[in-house]
Amino acid sequence: MCVGRCSRIVGPCLLVLGTLSVIANILLLFPGGAWKYLADGHITKQAKVMPGIWGGGIIVLLVATHITAVGWRCAGCSDCGTRRNAFLSAVLSKLALLGSTACFILSGVGLTNGPLCLYNASEHGRGPTWGYPFLDTGGEVVLASADYFLYKPDTWDACLEPVGIVAWNVTLFSLLLLVSATEMVLASIQILNGCVGCLCGFCEGKQGRPTLLD
DSSP states (O other), rough: OOOOHHHHHHHHHHHHHHHHHHHHHHHHHHHHGGGGGTTTOSSHHHHHHHHHHIIIIIIIIHHEEEEEHHHHHHIIIISOOOOHHHHHHHHHHHHHHHHHHHHHHHHHHHHHHHHOEEEOGGGGTTTTEEEEETTTEETEEETGGGGGGOGGGGGGGGESSSHHHHHHHHHHHHHHHHHHHHHHHHHHHHHHHHHEEEEEEEOOOBBBOOOOOO
């Protein structure tokens, strides 16, 4: 596949994935569509860090814009891409790879730790309290089934508020994992594609002219 053609595929795909990442992270900040939990600070830590906005979102979107522009320049809309553009594309793709990797890691932590929610801690001498009922703290889990909560939806009602927060977090963090993993693959492909373009030039021509300008 030609370098320019590959860029025209990878770029738009990253644009879509980056947009999905931003949307998913924004939804994590508003459990059930309610804003009061964000105002009160009752939001899962990994959601407040917003890896889907800056990591899998803004960084990837900026890189995807450049990749797409380089790809379409080589389609004949204007002067074709050069070795410098290919090199810059490879460098920026590394940033996208780092951002999506950070998003993947933080989303995985958010998924496995479970959400911040209001739960009944009467077994520990306390009433309803805000915390992480599925998180292993100090070697002891708050709930006996915490190690398996992802596979036992019947335990998710341990969270009293926000309503349905476990399913909300599991769905959106899983989406972020899927999106960021795909971004990592595409960014890696574009790094290789950019290196090929830097070394060999672009293989598409414009009106039969050579496309390698540098």
